[in-house]
Amino acid sequence: MSEFIMPPGYRFEPTDEELIRFYLSEKALGQPLPRSSIVEKELYGDNANPWDVFSDTNPWKMETKFDKNETKSKKKTIFVLTKLSKISSKRISRKAGCGLWDGQTGAITINNSQGIIIGSKKMLTFRTKGDSNVTKIHGHWIMHEYSLDGVSLINGLKFINDNVICKITRSWKGKDLQVLENRKRSRTISCDHPN
Amino acid sequence: MSEFIMPPGYRFEPTDEELIRFYLSEKALGQPLPRSSIVEKELYGDNANPWDVFSDTNPWKMETKFDKNETKSKKKTIFVLTKLSKISSKRISRKAGCGLWDGQTGAITINNSQGIIIGSKKMLTFRTKGDSNVTKIHGHWIMHEYSLDGVSLINGLKFINDNVICKITRSWKGKDLQVLENRKRSRTISCDHPN
Numbered sequence: 110m111s112e113f114i115m116p117p118g119y120r121f122e123p124t125d126e127e128l129i130r131f132y133l134s135e136k137a138l139g140q141p142l143p144r145s146s147i148v149e150k151e152l153y154g155d156n157a158n159p160w161d162v163f164s165d166t167n168p169w170k171m172e173t174k175f176d177k178n179e180t181k182s183k184k185k186t187i188f189v190l191t192k193l194s195k196i197s198s199k200r201i202s203r204k205a206g207c208g209l210w211d212g213q214t215g216a217i218t219i220n221n222s223q224g225i226i227i228g229s230k231k232m233l234t235f236r237t238k239g240d241s242n243v244t245k246i247h248g249h250w251i252m253h254e255y256s257l258d259g260v261s262l263i264n265g266l267k268f269i270n271d272n273v274i275c276k277i278t279r280s281w282k283g284k285d286l287q288v289l290e291n292r293k294r295s296r297t298i299s300c301d302h303p304n
Numbered sequence: 305m306s307e308f309i310m311p312p313g314y315r316f317e318p319t320d321e322e323l324i325r326f327y328l329s330e331k332a333l334g335q336p337l338p339r340s341s342i343v344e345k346e347l348y349g350d351n352a353n354p355w356d357v358f359s360d361t362n363p364w365k366m367e368t369k370f371d372k373n374e375t376k377s378k379k380k381t382i383f384v385l386t387k388l389s390k391i392s393s394k395r396i397s398r399k400a401g402c403g404l405w406d407g408q409t410g411a412i413t414i415n416n417s418q419g420i421i422i423g424s425k426k427m428l429t430f431r432t433k434g435d436s437n438v439t440k441i442h443g444h445w446i447m448h449e450y451s452l453d454g455v456s457l458i459n460g461l462k463f464i465n466d467n468v469i470c471k472i473t474r475s476w477k478g479k480d481l482q483v484l485e486n487r488k489r490s491r492t493i494s495c496d497h498p499n
Contacts, residue, residue, distance in 0.1 A: 115310075115314065116326075116338045116339055116340050117318065117322045117325075117326035117327070117338065117340075118316055118317065118318025118319070118322045118323070118326065118327075118340065119310060119314045119315065119316055119317075119340075120314065120315050120317050121313055121314055122313065122314075122315050122317075123312065123313025124313070127312045127313045128313070130312075131311075131312035131313065132312070132313075143311045143312065144311055145311050145312075145313065145314075
């Protein structure tokens with residue numbers, strides 16, 4: 110799906126309910142996604158370091174902020190449709206490149222305006238095995254993963270529910286941001302050679 | 305111009321620069337506005353009470369909030385293209401129905417990303433002559449008015465610069481909100497008969 114160019118001044122800032130109702134439910138029913146800023150990507154597997162997954166796309170914009178201590182931070186957000194990597198009907202593999210997407214919260218239900226459960230979301234972070242250098246260089250990655258739940262799973266669902274929508278945020282702050290800016294002037298440090 | 309229906313999840317939240325560059329400058333050059341959430345309205349004149357001007361349009365959505373004291377407030381925002389009501393080449397009439405749009409700030413310049421002045425904005429509020437009941441009933445009205453300025457006025461401008469874009473916010477809070485909600489169950493109180 111190519112990037113969708115909007116008229117100037119529009120921002121894609123969907124509510125949880127909009128993501129479930131208008132995007133994820135449509136996909137589960139075999140409908141094409143509405144034209145939007147959501148990209149389709151594989152987020153799991155041996156080569157799925159998040160910085161590699163998104164190296165060829167740029168539908169996200171950088172936000173730069175300064176907190177009250179004048180510490181500079183940068184943040185990017187992207188919306189992704191992906192398939193979960195299932196090991197069995199109940200088990201999911203979260204392995205992604207040299208690390209994994211690690212759950213930070215249990216599933217939190219999403220209700221529609223009538224109070225009926227239509228989906229759920231959970232938060233995950235990208236974590237490598239004991240190597241803090243990699244995330245210092247490549248930024249801190251947070252994922253909010255949206256799944257169908259409640260009535261969305263019983264109302265005419267034709268396809269197996271492997272699809273999720275992820276809101277992924279990549280951020281750098283303080284010293285790590287300096288590392289990022291220095292990195293542009295030096296060689297790329299990969300996952301296999303963190304030092 | 306009919307209301308523009310966007311795909312779900314998109315919000316019209318233009319930056320000052322986007323309003324000037326992609327909307328107001330285009331209009332001044334005689335181009336049609338890009339399809340957007342901006343409506344065209346007359347905001348000045350004997351019959352231009354803001355609640356009457358917007359009685360037939362609803363491109364704005366209500367936001368309800370509670371502050372830390374649990375005081376409920378409601379707010380709506382709309383973007384409007386309008387012509388200023390000029391009395392002479394330098395004087396503007398701000399009369400609108402039973403009140404006027406009263407300037408609260410001088411013009412603040414708007415720069416593009418290269419630091420060059422492209423426009424200016426000022427803040428106004430709607431004020432009636434000593435009758436606080438009217439705004440209690442019809443809400444508190446704030447306007448941010450965007451005008452061309454600097455290079456936008458010299459680069460090939462063909463038309464007289466009477467057009468402005470206004471971001472108008474209408475809000476109710478606390479007791480005034482109760483009056484609004486009670487009003488739905490009683491007669492409409494007009495400007496001429498505030499009591």
